[in-house]
Structure formats: C-alpha cells, structure tokens
Amino acid sequence: MRAGAAAAVCRYLGIRLGQALIALFGVTTAVFFALRLSGDPAQLLAPQGASQADIAALRHQLGLDAPVWRQYLDYLGNLLHGDLGYSYVQHEPALTLITQRIPYTVNLALAALVLSAVLGVGAGMVMALNRGRWPERVLTPLVLVGQAMPAFWTGILLILVFSVTFNLLPSTGFNGFDSLILPAVTLASLSAATIARMTRGAVLEQLDRDYIRTARSKGAGTARLVTRHLARNISIPILTVLALEVANLLGGSVVTELIFAWPGIGQLTVQSVDGRDFPLIQAIVLLAAVVYIAVNFVTDIAYAVLDPRVTTTGKAAGP
C-alpha cells in the first residue's frame, strides 16, 4: 500500500472512531438519565414493610439521594478509573459479575456465528449458482421458514423433539459440548437464513457482470469461478451481513439464554432489569455498545483492506 493510501485509510478510520466514541458517550448518558427517571430502586430493594426511614437510609447508602448531575459526574469519574460500580442486588462489582458470564455468551454466540456463516454462505452460494434448478427450489422454502421462525419457538420445538421425546440432548444449563448444540442451533437459525438470502443476492448481482462472463468464456469451471473471481467481490456484502448478524446474535442470545437456562450475559441482563439494578444495567449497556462498536470498527478496517475503493469514496462499494 502506498503512503498516501495508508494515510487515507488512517484518516477514514480516525473519523469512524470519533463517531463511535460520540455514539458511545451518547448511549451511556441516555441510559444513565433514563434509568434515574424510571423510578426508585430503593423502594424495590428494601425488605417488605421497611419504614420510610429505612428506605431513605438505603437510598443514601446507594448514593441515590444526591442530585442527578452529581451522580452522573461521579459515574463518569469512576468510569474513567475503570470502576463500573457495585451491583445493588448481588453486592459485587458489576465488572466481576459480567466477566463471569462473558465466556458463556461468547461461546454460544461464536458457535452460532460460525454455524450460521457456514450454513448461510454455503446455502446462498448454492442457491445463486443453481438458479432455477432443484437445489434452489429446495433451499428457498427452507430459508423462508428459517426467517419466519422466532428463536424462542425454534428453541422450544428443539427441546420438545431432542430432549423430551428422544432424550438425546440436554435442554438446560451448561455442562459440556452436548449442551451447546441446541442453543447454538436455535440462535443460528434466523441468522443463517438472513445470511443465505444476502449471499444469494450478492452472488447473483456479480454473476451478471462482465468479468464473470469473461472468466466463463475462458473456460473457468464453477470452483475456479467462485474461489478466484467471486470470493473477493462478494466478500464486502457478506462481511456487512456478518457484522449485522453479530449484533443480532448478541440481542437474540437474551431469549435463547432464557430458554436454555444458559448462564450468560442475556440472563444477567433480564435479572438486572427485573431488579432495577442500575449499576449492572449501565455496565451491561456499556459493554454491549462497546462490543457493537468494536465489531463495526473491525468491519470498517476489513472493508478498507479488502476493497481499496472504500477509502477514496469513504463508503463501502457493496450494499
């Protein structure tokens, strides 16, 4: 890469990073104030029949009696020191609670991502390259069904068939590889369908181009066509879907984790929302936003590496 091009890439990524940081700040701030508007966690946390004085004491102990701007400044100050606060309910640092759960969610999301990427890209390619023939006719309804199946229904049906009826796989908890299968399939099904559709569209769009016709006329077989000519040109649209799907997988893992009693972040999220556990909610949102932004950022870098056109126009050439 020439020096000028490298500088352009850096400037482009710098702008994106700045935007991401602003978005991060906006999200954190919005969540902080929205939570403070939503009501008093002290009421909920205090034991049944606690007196007004007890509740006030609890509020003081949690620091909720200070003016909101004061709380906000404290929060930001602690954040800069890497302190995400203490959980109201579980009396442990929010960061500790989250880091305990991260491996489980990462495991699940990663398994689902790999599964849906392999199935989705594969199916999409097969559909596009066999337009109008039987592989497409078989796969198209499957993709439509996959797109219309809500994760929680898929999960329950899988439990019904594989755990209850045939007793093949465990339905809850985490113990070994077996217990990963059903949650991963559940989480991957919708993503796989979406990725398949997008891949099909991306490949079809390319198949009409002149360079493909040239390659074909020079006698390139399907395998060579795909690996040598198509792969690079469809990598950007596919990368875009995969990045979007990472976000969807993280969101979808909330429901999936609940169904399979999976001890990950999703479960922790619902617990923290139920218990009005402000520090924990804030920490989870911050984490989710960071992950999401990081994924987008890595995707941007990948665009710039994969497609030199990106940095000159400032926009991905793909959809």
Add this chain to the structure above:
Amino acid sequence: MRNHRTLVPAIVIALYVLVALCAPLIAPFDPNHADLAARLSGPFATTHGHFHLLGTDGLGRDVLSRIIYGSRVSLAVAAATVLVSGAFGVTLGVVAGWRRGWLAAVIMRLADIALSVPFFLLAILVVAVLGPSLVNVVICLSLVRWPRYTRIAYANVLETRERGFVRGAVAVGAPGRWIVLRHILPEVAPLAVVVGTLELGLMVVFEASLSFIGLGVQPPTASWGSMLSDGQQYVASAWWLATFPGLALFGLVLTVNLLGDAVRDRLDPRRRVPRRVRRRRPGLGEPAAEPITTALEADHA
C-alpha cells in the same frame, strides 16, 4: 402475472385481521376463564361437556381461544409500531433531506446513535424504564426502529430535490411546504410502504419476544409470546401449549414476510423480472429503476 405473490399472503393476513377483529364471535371460550378441573387437557379433549380443540393450559384456559385473542395483541402492536415509527421516521428524514444543514446533521447523527445500540437490548431497557404495557411496547419499538425509515427517506429526498419537477417548482416560487407535500412525499411514500411491510413481520416477532421474557403485555391478557413462555414451563408434559401459539406466530410472520418481498419486488422493477429476460425487451414502459432495495435488505437483517 405474478399477482398471486401479493394476493395469497394478503388474503392470509386479511384472515388473521378478521380473526382478531371478530375474536369474541369466533372464540369458543372466554380466553381468561380458568377451569382448574380441566387443566392441561390435550387437544381434542372433552372435559365435562366442554370440547377444547387445541387443549387447555396450566390454569385450564382454552388454548384456541387464547390464540384467537392473542392475535389482537400481535397485530395491533405490529401495526401501531410500523405506523408510529414510519410516520416519525419519514417526517424526520424528509425534514433532514429538505432543510439539510445542521438540522440534517443532528437528525442523521441521532439515527446513527439509535442504530449503534443492539436494538433488542435497547427495547428491553426502554420497557424496563417505562414499565411493561401494550402502549409502552409500541413506544419502545418505535424508538428503536425509526432510523430505518429516516435513512431511506433522507437519501431519497436528497435525490428527488435535484430532479426537474422539484427544481421547476422551486423556480416558479412554490412554497417549500407545498413542494414537500405535493412533490417530495409522493416520491418517498412507496419506499416507506416497502420498509413498513418488511418491518411488520419483524415487529410481530419483537412484540412476542418482549412478551416472552415478561416485558410485554401483562397477564392475564393473552399474547402469543407469553403463551409460549407458559408453554415452555410445561414442555415436558404438555407439548400443545407451546406448539400451537408458535404455529400461529410463525404463520403470520411467514405471510407478512412473503407480502413484504412481493411488495418490494413490485415497487422495484429492477428485481421484478430476471435480468436476462428484461434485456431482451428493453423499455416496456416500466418506471425508472431505483436501486432501493439492496440497502433495504441489509437493513432488514
């Protein structure tokens, strides 16, 4: 020629709407009437003279009646969300595209921020803040989804305002508001309809997901999501509890998605006919093709 692609899903959806509207006439039982003596009877069960086609749940409530009433929640929330977020999003997009300048910058950055949070998490948060209820689910889903419409509308307005008829209207001194209503909106509306149809199925799923995790419609009101969550508790003993509401949900989402695809293909002639066919007979009087949908599809993901 390809009418059936629109017609068949439209008819199925119309049936769903009809069922929702006529729920009291169709439902064989009161959806909230608990008959504990008849709890967990399977499909086709008759317990003391009452025939339960799809069985009963853990409180002895008729599953079919609850599914019928649950369609009201799904359809109402999905339709309301699409209308609210669509109206809000299109308005912002048109304003941003027409006024440009700092206002557009602010609106589009807000859209970026709203899109940069994993939206299901945002939805959970909004409901957690506002408290779970039907109206709050609509508010929260709308807060999360408006940028989809804004982005499409914004891009389209920027393009439309440079076209001949708009520049002509500006040149003869037509007031801005009139141009927007008379010339810009009719150009944006079809796009908004496409996005709305594609969003509809997603909104049905989101409402059900929120109800499933207990943040949607509150009991005892029947909703497919909460029925599925009940059904999960009895998954080992009563398979029908989760199967049938899920089937209803799946059917609705599938037909709405099919309708969305068909509507999009109709409004986007680039996709209507396979390219090879179109090349052989160019200029069939089709309107100019707009590459609207590649971006749409990515958004829909």
